[in-house]
Amino acid sequence: MEILKKFINWLYPYKCVSCDCVLETEAVWCSDCFMETIFIDQPICKLCGRMFETLYACDEMCNTCLEFPPSFDEARALFQYNETSKNMVMKIKKNADNHVAKTFARMLFTRYPIVFKNADLIVPVPSHWLKIMKRGYNPAAIIASEISKISGIAYMNAMRDLKKTRQQKHKSIQERMENVAGAFICKKRLHDKNIILVDDVLTTGATLNECSKALKGCGAKHVSCLTIACTRIIQ
Numbered sequence: 001m002e003i004l005k006k007f008i009n010w011l012y013p014y015k016c017v018s019c020d021c022v023l024e025t026e027a028v029w030c031s032d033c034f035m036e037t038i039f040i041d042q043p044i045c046k047l048c049g050r051m052f053e054t055l056y057a058c059d060e061m062c063n064t065c066l067e068f069p070p071s072f073d074e075a076r077a078l079f080q081y082n083e084t085s086k087n088m089v090m091k092i093k094k095n096a097d098n099h100v101a102k103t104f105a106r107m108l109f110t111r112y113p114i115v116f117k118n119a120d121l122i123v124p125v126p127s128h129w130l131k132i133m134k135r136g137y138n139p140a141a142i143i144a145s146e147i148s149k150i151s152g153i154a155y156m157n158a159m160r161d162l163k164k165t166r167q168q169k170h171k172s173i174q175e176r177m178e179n180v181a182g183a184f185i186c187k188k189r190l191h192d193k194n195i196i197l198v199d200d201v202l203t204t205g206a207t208l209n210e211c212s213k214a215l216k217g218c219g220a221k222h223v224s225c226l227t228i229a230c231t232r233i234i235q
């Protein structure tokens with residue numbers, strides 16, 4: 001049995017989800033990448049889920065959420081966005097890596113059981129059809145469908161991206177919000193439904209905010225967002 005296991009591992013080696021190095025055992029990261037990974041842990045902003053950098057804040061909201069209250073009810077992520085978590089996200093974004101998506105879907109499911117408690121539907125943040133044509137898939141949909149398989153909660157491609165939004169990088173929160181305003185529509189009736197909205201990364205939250213607005217406009221009662229990574233808190 002052990003020999004068979006070794007042979008399979010030789011054929012299909014376990015690889016680090018971030019740097020791709022071959023691992024000796026069935027693990028997610030190599031030790032270097034594990035050391036570089038920042039796991040989201042308390043204290044976090046109760047709305048956007050970003051980590052506070054001081055130990056004193058508890059059950060509070062960050063300045064961004066106070067200044068620009070989001071339309072979603074909560075957002076939670078696994079890791080803080082840095083080079084290591086960026087590499088992990090890129091595996092799904094550039095190579096549609098289902099194995100990586102499955103690994104993180106399982107982690108999200110065990111890490112945030114409360115988010116799944118009363119959820120009715122899992123909805124991915126949509127990609128514009130031109131982006132899907134170019135890439136062949138929507139990365140958020142890959143993660144969302146793995147979360148649906150693991151949790152047993154129904155998956156629904158309920159939204160459409162109407163605007164091929166321009167690059168969001170180097171834009172302020174205000175600019176990002178304007179950039180995505182009216183970009184998303186919900187195609188389904190979601191009367192009284194509790195939704196889990198899925199994306200790869202939460203940066204300013206402008207996209208998740210706009211999508212949640214559209215979902216609530218179609219009757220959704222509660223929107224929780226799940227992402228693999230989120231950026232640092234903006235002071």
Ligand SMILES: [Zn+2]
Pocket residue numbers: 016017018019020021029030031032033034
């Ligand atoms: Zn690694």
Ligand SMILES: [Zn+2]
Pocket residue numbers: 045046047048049050061062063064065066
């Ligand atoms: Zn916040």
